[in-house]
Every structure is written in C-alpha cells, then in structure tokens.
Amino acid sequence: MQGKALPGFRDFYPEDLTLRNHIFATWRSVAARYGFEEYDGPPLESLEMYTQKSGEEIVQQLYSFRDKGDREVALRPEMTPTLARMVAARVQALKKPIRWFSIPQLFRYERQQRGRLREHFQLNMDIIGEASPLADAELMAAAVDIMRALGLGPQDVRLRVSDRRLLKALLATRGITETQLPVAFAVLDRSERVPKNVLEEMLRDAGYGKREMDAVFQVASLPGEGALGAGGEAAEPLRQAVAALEAMGLGEFVSIDLTVVRGLAYYTGIVWELFDAQKALRAIAGGGRYDALLNLPALGFGMGDVVLGELLKERGVTPKASIELGAFLIAVGGEDMPWVLKLAHALRERGIAVEYGLRHTGVRKQLELAAARAAPRAVIIGPEERQAGLAVVRDLKAGTEAKVPLDKLLNGYFD
RNA sequence: GUGGCUGUAGCUCAAUUGGUUAGAGCGCCGGACUGUGGCUCCGGAGGUUGCGGGUUCAAUCCCCGUCAGCCACCCCA
Numbered sequence: 001m002q003g004k005a006l007p008g009f010r011d012f013y014p015e016d017l018t019l020r021n022h023i024f025a026t027w028r029s030v031a032a033r034y035g036f037e038e039y040d041g042p043p044l045e046s047l048e049m050y051t052q053k054s055g056e057e058i059v060q061q062l063y064s065f066r067d068k069g070d071r072e073v074a075l076r077p078e079m080t081p082t083l084a085r086m087v088a089a090r091v092q093a094l095k096k097p098i099r100w101f102s103i104p105q106l107f108r109y110e111r112q113q114r115g116r117l118r119e120h121f122q123l124n125m126d127i128i129g130e131a132s133p134l135a136d137a138e139l140m141a142a143a144v145d146i147m148r149a150l151g152l153g154p155q156d157v158r159l160r161v162s163d164r165r166l167l168k169a170l171l172a173t174r175g176i177t178e179t180q181l182p183v184a185f186a187v188l189d190r191s192e193r194v195p196k197n198v199l200e201e202m203l204r205d206a207g208y209g210k211r212e213m214d215a216v217f218q219v220a221s222l223p224g225e226g227a228l229g230a231g232g233e234a235a236e237p238l239r240q241a242v243a244a245l246e247a248m249g250l251g252e253f254v255s256i257d258l259t260v261v262r263g264l265a266y267y268t269g270i271v272w273e274l275f276d277a278q279k280a281l282r283a284i285a286g287g288g289r290y291d292a293l294l295n296l297p298a299l300g301f302g303m304g305d306v307v308l309g310e311l312l313k314e315r316g317v318t319p320k321a322s323i324e325l326g327a328f329l330i331a332v333g334g335e336d337m338p339w340v341l342k343l344a345h346a347l348r349e350r351g352i353a354v355e356y357g358l359r360h361t362g363v364r365k366q367l368e369l370a371a372a373r374a375a376p377r378a379v380i381i382g383p384e385e386r387q388a389g390l391a392v393v394r395d396l397k398a399g400t401e402a403k404v405p406l407d408k409l410l411n412g413y414f415d
Numbered sequence: 416g417u418g419g420c421u422g423u424a425g426c427u428c429a430a431u432u433g434g435u436u437a438g439a440g441c442g443c444c445g446g447a448c449u450g451u452g453g454c455u456c457c458g459g460a461g462g463u464u465g466c467g468g469g470u471u472c473a474a475u476c477c478c479c480g481u482c483a484g485c486c487a488c489c490c491c492a
Contacts, residue, residue, distance in 0.1 A: 007483070060416080061490075078492050106492050111416080114485070122492065263491045283491085302492065332450050367452040382450060396452070 008118025018322040019312065020121070023150070023305050024103060027123045030146045034138065036101040036125055041082035043105060047072035049081050063107045063118075075107035079124045079302070084294055087128055091296070096129030115282040115307040125287075126300030133237040136270040136289060137244035139301050143274050143285050144245075144253045146303065151317035154277075157284065160257035161242065161272035164288075166227065167219065167258060169234035174215030180206065184216050189261040191220045224256030241270055266290045274303070276314075282307050321374060326352035326414055328370035328396075332382030334360050339381050339406070343391070346410045371396055379409065 005011050047064045064074035102124045127135045147157045183206040187199045203213045228235040245254050262271040269289030287301020331340040347354045357366045370378045380392040390403045
C-alpha cells in the first residue's frame with residue numbers, strides 16, 4: 001500500500017465522482033428552477049473572518065496556518081461569511097431579494113465519523129433582503145425538490161421545521177427569561193438524543209427551578225398544531241411558511257417539530273432540518289433565518305454531499321455509469337484496423353461515444369471488453385465484410401446481428 | 416480534544432488451547448476459444464496479517480505503543 005488520502009479527505013474513483021457529479025447536477029438544476037444564480041469565493045480566507053464571528057474556540061476546528069506573507073489564513077469552514085462580504089460590497093447595487101447559490105468545498109479540522117469528514121461539498125442557497133415567510137418556504141421547497149429530483153419521497157426524508165421566535169414566546173409565557181434561553185434551546189435541541197435526567201441536570205446547573213424545567217419539557221413535547229395554537233402572534237411566520245409548502249403540494253414532507261433549534265447562534269427565526277425518515281443518518285440539510293448577521297433580512301441552508309450520498313446509496317438511487325458508449329468497434333484482423341479507426345473517428349465526429357481495443361486480440365476478447373464496457377452494440381469489421389463493403393453490427397443485449405453497409409455507418413446510421 | 420470497539424489479498428471472510436511455506440469465494444490477468452461476449456473448466460498475479468516494540472523455542476492470535484476506521488461525547492460546516 002502506498003498510503004492513502006489524509007484522514008477525512010476523499011479520493012474520488014470514477015464511480016464516486018459519477019455520484020458526486022449527479023448530486024451537483026441535481027443541485028444546479030433545482031437551484032436554476034428556483035431562479036437562483038451561482039456564485040463562488042476563495043477557498044482560503046483570513047482566519048480573522050471566522051474568529052470574529054464565532055469566537056476563538058473555533059480556531060481549533062479550522063484548518064488554519066500562517067502563509068508566506070505572514071497572514072493568518074484558514075480554509076473556509078462555511079460559506080456564509082464569504083457570502084456576507086460579497087453581498088455587503090455591492091449591497092446598494094443588487095436588486096433585492098438576492099437569490100444566490102454556491103457549491104463550495106468546505107473544510108473542518110475535527111475527528112471524522114460516518115457522514116462527517118474533514119472536507120465536503122455543500123450546496124448553499126441563500127435569499128437576502130426578504131423578510132416574508134414565503135422566502136423561508138421557498139428554501140425549504142427547494143431542499144425538498146432536490147430530494148424528489150434525486151428519487152426520494154416522503155417515505156425517505158422528512159423536513160422538520162421550527163421557529164426560534166415561537167420557541168422564545170412559548171418559553172417566555174412559561175416564565176423563562178431571556179438569559180435562560182440559550183440553555184433552554186440547548187436542551188430542546190438534545191431532547192431526543194440525551195436522557196432526561198442529564199437534561200434536567202443541564203437546566204439545574206443553569207439555575208432553573210422545578211417550574212421552569214417543566215416548562216421546557218412541556219414545550220419540547222408540544223405537537224405541531226398545538227405549538228401553532230399556543231404561540232399566538234409569534235406562530236404566524238411558521239404558520240405561513242408551512243401553509244405555503246402545503247399549497248405547493250409538499251406538505252407530506254413537512255412536520256413542525258419544536259425540538260429543532262440548530263446549533264448556530266446566529267439563527268433568529270424559522271429553522272429547519274432535513275433528515276432521512278429513519279433518522280439513522282445525520283441531517284441531510286439544515287438552514288434558517290439569520291436576520292441579525294447582515295443589515296438585511298437573510299436566510300439560507302446548507303446541504304452536504306456526504307450524508308446525501310450515503311442515503312442515495314442506501315436507497316439504491318445512484319446513477320449507473322459516467323459514460324455510455326454508442327458502440328464498441330472490433331477489428332477481426334490487424335489489417336482491418338484502419339477501417340475501425342476511420343469508422344471510430346467518423347462516429348466520434350457525430351458525437352457518438354466509441355471505444356475499440358487498443359491492442360489487437362481475438363474477436364472473443366474484444367467482445368468481452370465490449371460487454372464489460374456495457375456497450376449496447378459491437379461493430380465487427382473483417383476481411384469478408386470489407387470485401388462486400390459491409391460491417392456486422394451485433395446487438396449485445398439481444399445477441400442479434402445485422403450486416404450494414406459501411407458508408408451507412410459512416411453517415412449517420414447510429415444518429 | 417475525551418472514551419469504547421475494530422484492523423488478515425482490491426472486496427467479503429477463514430486460519431484448530433500461540434505451532435512451522437497465512438487459505439477460500441468474488442474480482443483482476445491469462446489459457447482452453449487463432450471470426451463471436453455473458454456459462455464452464457484450468458492456470459496466474461496479488462499479503463512485510465495497519466505500523467513499531469515486547470513476551471515466547473515459536474505470534475495473525477497474548478501485552479504495550481502508534482496510526483487508521485467505526486461508535487459515543489464535544490461540535491454541529
């Protein structure tokens with residue numbers, strides 16, 4: 001063994017890259033359908049850009065170093081700061097709402113696990129300059145439509161949505177103060193994964209009394225409709241966003257779930273996550289509204305290629321092959337090779353994918369190779385055929401053969 | 416960064432209380448098959464048993480370290 005890629009980094013063999021390209025193509029196609037324009041930025045940014053926003057402790061999770069110009073730099077761990085900078089530079093000129101997407105490769109230095117590497121590609125879709133809940137619905141719909149375009153339905157994936165403004169209101173009416181909120185959010189976020197006694201301890205450590213603790217658990221267990229009903233005014237954006245998704249016919253995918261909080265501190269409104277239905281994997285996508293980050297209403301989501309790729313493989317909805325041959329050409333004898341080359345090139349000129357054996361072997365061997373390449377047909381050229389100005393076209397699926405004049409093959413027979 | 420589990424051909428796995436040249440299936444290459452693929456049969460290549468050290472007459476097996484993978488925590492791109 002000559003070693004392997006660094007931990008958390010991937011080699012993409014053809015079958016891997018086929019899947020990745022399939023995912024990218026679907027991302028781009030759905031984003032285009034939603035009227036989003038693609039942008040990109042540098043993979044390397046100043047370290048400061050990330051520490052400013054997220055604090056010094058994030059340095060530990062960054063690929064960062066000092067460059068030859070003595071600058072502290074980092075491989076980008078997320079796209080939002082870059083987007084924020086780009087938008088800020090032209091904020092006056094850009095017509096709102098801005099609808100942009102990007103597919104950056106992101107890096108993060110941490111111990112890898114399944115679905116979580118040190119590098120991944122992540123679709124980012126953002127809308128900037130629009131406060132309406134319809135914008136939130138738009139992004140959620142795009143995420144769901146990507147799933148549908150990839151062959152996944154409501155039985156495969158679920159979108160769980162909440163709203164921090166609603167959570168805040170529900171907790172406030174139960175006596176939770178503003179300063180107690182972060183802990184309450186953290187407990188809600190973990191309420192499905194962490195045992196209740198541990199959660200109680202978290203709350204107790206934060207100075208929660210019995211009443212406040214009960215309030216948090218009560219909110220966590222509120223069903224979707226109950227939450228909307230109890231939330232009053234504060235439930236209105238979430239209500240509208242969900243109604244919009246229902247109007248689009250995507251209601252089956254969506255459920256209101258108050259235990260969705262999302263980790264990032266900058267989210268201010270609707271937050272959501274997309275999971276595989278069994279919740280066996282990590283989140284496929286997650287996003288939300290972050291109005292405070294720019295001086296504009298803004299929202300976005302990220303969808304990584306790693307978990308998504310695993311899910312597609314699990315569900316057997318991966319693309320077959322990256323190339324699809326139109327024909328495999330076979331020279332019976334060495335003296336037939338010029339005709340094979342001539343035909344190969346003529347077909348290629350017409351845009352037909354063609355391969356032939358680069359080393360002369362028996363017809364049997366060449367047919368084996370043709371079959372291994374999944375060519376739909378083989379064109380066999382031998383002395384007898386050439387004599388008659390013909391070639392044998394063998395259908396490799398059916399096993400049938402036909403004699404076809406060479407000049408027909410050269411002039412669009414396979415078009 | 417912390418803890419637990421696991422590392423044997425490309426892949427999936429074997430290898431009798433530690434016992435001598437580490438095997439099989441699949442895959443790959445070649446032959447039977449010098450003008451017809453998928454089947455069959457035969458042969459071949461491919462391993463410093465993750466790496467390093469220790470115990471022992473002897474280590475794939477036991478011990479330590481290290482690296483890597485998986486899982487949980489942290490964190491959640």
